[in-house]
Amino acid sequence: MHTLIFSISFSVAVSIFLKLARSRDIRVDQAIAVNYATATALCLWLLSPPLDTLFDQSPEVWMILGLLGVLLPSVFLIMAAAVRRAGIVRSDTAQRLSLILPLLAAFLVFHEAASGRKLLGIALALCALACLLARPRTAGDGAAPAGEAATRPDDETRGASRGWLTLLGVWAGYGCIDILFKQMARIGAGFTGRLLLSFILAGLLMGLWLAFRRTRWHGRSLAAGMLLGGLNFGNIYFYIRAHQTFPENPTLVFAAMNIGVISIGTLVGAGVFRERLSTLNMAGIGLALGAIVLLFPR
Known part of the structure; x- marks a missing residue:
């Protein structure tokens, strides 16, 4: 259970970092690039993967690594685009609703046995998700900044279309990453080498994207990327470990x-950023705890 607790803690820390980044003049794309370089270094230092057999991977593994190499950095960029075009609330909702994809994969792809207890736990989890995502709609949610000129109907239509496409990308991207990490955990021995390769591929792709844009590097963003890399490394490492700890219970x-x-x-x-919690949000936390209890193996 400690692997899940550590992974959740690191993931929340990553979310806090990204929330604070914009107000601290941190350029997120540059921080993401350095994040993968840092994660690569930590993987080499802490896990000591066998470098002599690093590239001796099966075609299935290379397919997974290739997809992760593309999706890991891309989903950050798609999320940023979704926030700009569809608003923070809709983007966050799309990310959380991606849970539906790995839950379906647990039964359809990983052949987990369905029981009444698990199905009830999944139902509670989805209800908890709905309660936790419930937020009062604000006047500025998804709207153009004050003082901006009104757009023409055609521009609004194209903007809305692109906004929904980015939301779909967020939903599918995060869901597919969860499934791919589960598949990586299933393959067995040598996962440290595969983890290293996924960081290297993601870092190379992000670096090439920034080079193509002729990015002017920003010192504070580079330093922040090192912190993000440590948090992201912990999140992904313990997430894969959690799947290895509960190989027969991916829904958990x-x-x-x-x-x-x-x-x-x-x-x-609520405690740090003074965000308002509703009674429905608090009920969602209670439902979430109940869902986890039901899904936890006896």
Whole structure:
């Protein structure tokens, strides 16, 4: 259980970092690039993967690594675009609703046995998600900044279309990453080498993207990226470990991670950032705890 707790804690820390980044003049794309370089260094230092057999991977593993190499950095960029075009609330909702994809994969792809207890736990998890995501709609949610010129109907239509496409990308991207990490955990021995390769591929792709844009590097963002790399490394490492600890119960890991992160994130938002919690949000935290208890193996 400690692997899940550590992974949830690191994931919440990553969310707090990203929340504070914009107000601290941190350029998120540069921090993301350095994050993967830092995660690569930590993987080499702490896990000591066998470098002599690093590239001796099966075609299935290379397919997984290739997809992760593309998705890990891309989903950060898609999320940033979704926030700009569809608003923070809708983007966060799309990310959390991605839980549906790995839950379906647990039964359809990983052939987890369905029981009444698990199905009830999943139902509670989805109800908890709905309660935790419930927020009063504000006047500025998803709207253009004050003082901006009104857009023409055609521009609004195209903007709305792009906004929904980015939300779909967030939903599918985060869900697919969860499934791919589960598949990586299932393959067995040598996962430290595969973890290292996923960081290297993601870092290379992000670096090439920044080079293509002729990015002017920003010292504070580079330093912040080192912190983000440490947090992200801990999140992914313990997430894979959690799947290895509960190999026959992927729904527990999928649900506990998503519901745990948003529950603790909700409490942190209320305690640290003075975000208002409704009675429905508090009920969602209670439902989340009940869901995890039901999904936890006896």
